[in-house]
Amino acid sequence: MNINSSIGIFDSGLGGLSVLKQFIRFLPYESYVYLGDTARVPYGNKSVEIVGRYAEECTEFLIKKDVKLIVVACNTVSSNALDNVTRVAKDIPVIGMIRPGSLAAYRTSQSKRIGIIGTRATINSKSYEIELKNLADNQDINIYSKACPLFVPLVEEGMLNNDATKQIAHFYLDEFKSKNIDTLILACTHYPLLANVIKEILPYVNLIDSGEHSSVSALRLLAERKLLKEEKNIFIERPDIKFFVTDLPQNFHIQARSFLGFDVDSPELIDL
């Protein structure tokens, strides 16, 4: 691996494209390899052992692509199997979602009353909660977690802003109002796409997108290791991204556009 190597990002499916979007925002000059394990998605209801094995296989694939950084976009893997990734990655640096998201939430919150929403697997793992309590050391912190299982299928159906989505969002989020949280971690790759709906219900709450903060962590890490490409004046029309999937979702292009905001090339179908 060297300065011209790509940044590797993997996810159980296409949700990690919201993380890729944040990387492109702050690191547009880099090239990317995105792997979505669409044949085995979702990871959220699978055992820790299986998630660990899948994560190792994704990592091995990215290593073969000579990446200079591995980004674990999947909150389930970040919560349950980051050690597997780090072990397999050896000297390639690894960035997950939990630490950047927790750090950002902890320093953003004034009241130290923080909410977390995610899939059942992420919420049950208590990964963000443990990280936040570590950060708080022995100081007061109040954490309120809530699994919002319908949010992923709603986003995948493209229902980002209609009445049913708003009703469901109220059902999940209204309880946060009485908790007086000032910060809410979006602990799932799909949830940033619902930010507008969430903001309508909780207008004075800071929303933390773990993907955004993982991209800033990556920027720092790569800059310190002299592994960042130079900023260029001349721009390519589109970011340099190679997509790999283990199954070809019928609506790949629609979903990619929804997550990234622009059209992308077709993915290459691979076996892990």
Add this chain to the structure above:
Amino acid sequence: MNINSSIGIFDSGLGGLSVLKQFIRFLPYESYVYLGDTARVPYGNKSVEIVGRYAEECTEFLIKKDVKLIVVACNTVSSNALDNVTRVAKDIPVIGMIRPGSLAAYRTSQSKRIGIIGTRATINSKSYEIELKNLADNQDINIYSKACPLFVPLVEEGMLNNDATKQIAHFYLDEFKSKNIDTLILACTHYPLLANVIKEILPYVNLIDSGEHSSVSALRLLAERKLLKEEKNIFIERPDIKFFVTDLPQNFHIQARSFLGFDVDSPELIDL
């Protein structure tokens, strides 16, 4: 200057606190010196010569504070007098608003139809327009600029979300709808506080906060020069910021809270 030196930020007044907010978001471990030239605000309607002289005096003040980076939060100074700052700063790196904001807008825009809103001085200087056209080289780019002079006093009056503000925003922004822009540069430190109102009128347009992108440029620059402090686990309750003003605005604490989202210590009154 060394790794433990502060980051210096100056502005004609308190608007630059929106830039400081973005720095704290991504560089919370750093210490800051903020200088607001509140005795001579606003710079926007003054001659280029006077703005240049004031900018040099602000720069000299920050140099005496042994800063490791000078951030020109003021769009008027960034547009008209960045050379003055760079010349006086000598070997201290300088980051203005124009280049980071233009770069972000250029790479975000798919259609290369970009809007710019700012004060009359910034719009008249064509600074963003010139930078964007340089970036586009000989390729097609359509730029639509609009001065929105009422936005600054509305923000300073705390009228961020009421009906009058919305009406005025419609008055300024409705014309962008027919231009089919996909990206809008908020080329004034005060405008990010009106992002919600602007988003209501232009829901499918990407808003570019130059302050946000200047903070990411700073992160990169400092990391590459090994001038970033280490990330710490244990957090101070509040970021380490020293405020200096040339006149004490009566509502300093209210404004600081509005821009930063938290309460701050009283500023020190100085002469330039």
